[in-house]
Amino acid sequence: MKPLLYILCFMLLLGCMEENEEKIEQRFTVKLLSAPEVSQVGDALEFKFALEGNQTPMLLLENSTGPILFRPEVISGKATYRIEGKYTRRSGQYRWQLIANTERMLSGSFQLEPKKAPNKIETYFGPRSIRAGGTDYSMLVIMPTDVYDNPLSEGTQIEIVKQLDDKTSVAPAVLKDGFAWQLLYGEEKAGRMLVGASVNGIASKELTSIISPSNATDFTIVYERVHEFADGNQVISFKTDPITDRFGNVVSDGTLVNFIVTNTKGMRLQTSGTTLAGVATGRMLHPDEADQWAIEAFVTGEAKSQSISVSFVSSVADFDVIFSEDNRQMNIGPVIGFMDTLVPDGLQIQLDLYADSGILLETKTTNTQFGKGQFILEEGFFPNGTYKLKIQLAGLEKEFNRNLSSNEVE
Known part of the structure; x- marks a missing residue:
């Protein structure tokens, strides 16, 4: 009988302890006194709660970088959680939970806005070379950030400055999803396009796009030689007039021009030259026998010249x-x-x-x-x-x- 009595007493004691624990848990309550709703990055934050009971809950703070746990300072039943500025440098939405004994007692969220003043402006610009004519363009992308490298708020006003020759224009842009962009078109005149952006008085670096001449248009050629004899020794030169595009821009230096020579036997000879100030020159030796040449010049895929004819007479009358x-x-x-x-x-x-x-x-x-x-x-x-x-x-x-x-x- 005695062992049975001992077992009954032990079970009665355990039941009393569980009932006491449940009563303790039921008596612990939390009331929110104050919590941030909207603030700026880098600011120190405070959460205050009224506690009733003998437990000390933890504050779990979560954002895009991960979770952090904070302990409170408890005075006279009031718990204060202080969040230092080093934990609030990332803008966006933060979620918080008050946890006691692995149970979530309260939860909420707040928003941290980026600083209004930009610290730097990242700009991306390209392509850095476009064709004249007003239909080709470069794209400018602007990403202003605050001192903590957060994108500025939606709707931030941006000024985009474009300079072509002595003409300067300013165009507005609005920040959306952390960046703004604009297509910047060239003009009919070749040259340089300088661009930049500014936000609240902070300027970006200056960027450049080269406006190259458009496709070459048809041109004329001439020839120069010392004499008309086919001695196989002297050089004949073929020269273009200044080659331009349809807007009057001289084509870029280094444009390749091919000179094609067709002789009386139907054979084709070729020489080439590159432009300097729009003029290209090709050179070829005289033939070593009387011949008739037809010469044309081409900028491959873009333009061609007229055909010219050159005659050569024999340099030798007879031989022994x-x-x-x-x-x-x-x-x-x-x-x-x-x-x-x-x-x-x-x-x-x-x-x-x-x-x-x-x-x-x-x-x-x-x-x-x-x-x-x-x-x-x-x-x-x-x-x-x-x-x-x-x-x-x-x-x-x-x-x-x-x-x-x-x-x-x-």
Whole structure:
């Protein structure tokens, strides 16, 4: 009986303790005395509560950076929670909860507004190069922030300043979602566009966009040369007039211009030049035989010139060919040019060698040196026999039928 009596007494004691704890919890109450609703970032805040009971609740404060717990200062049943300014530097909505024994007793929220005066203005601008004409644009994005790097309040007024040449214009903008933006168009005249922004007397840095000339328009070309002879030595120059766009702006320096030359054989030659102050120059050597050139110039995909014609006359009237006794060595020249002087070194001479049946066996080339050229037909490659020899020089042509023999020394 005694063990049973002990068990009953123990259970009765536990029941009394649980009833006492429930009565303690029921007697603890909290009443809100004061709490912030709207304030500014960086301000110290206070929460005050009236407590009835023997518990000390904690204040849980939450914002976008995470939760923080604060202990109160309790005097005569009044709990004061002081939030230092270092915990209120982020603008936006804050939520608070008063927690006792893991139970949420009270909760609420308040708003922290950013400082009204901006500390700095971040600006982003681009593209930094646009085309003239008034249809191309750069975008300016403005993000003013306070001393704690919070975006300023919605509706903050912003002034955007744009300068083109000596004309300055000011346009308003309104902050929304932390930033403002505006499209800034160029004009028909090429140059520089300077932009900036200001908020409540605080200015951003100056930004620049280059307004480049628009697409080139058709242009004209001319040629310059020292003489009309096809000596393969002198240089002929092709030059454009100043190339402009449709608004009269000279195209950007470095614009590539291709000069295409078509000769009487239908072959196409090319030279190119880049513009400086709108003018491009291309150069090419004279041909080494009489020819007729048709020249056009192009700015790829944008503009072209008219076609001009240039004629060249032969610089050589005639030339001599001297054969050795066995006809295996041919000495050409001295070749006299249009000034009754030796032709420049490097003038090409071509020899076409045909079999007696008319089949082309080989083509040899050489270049003049001191007005002369030479071909040697070695016996190991060209057996004795009759061959047709065709020699071409500066557009002139001579044909010979020669018997190649052995030059044996007895």
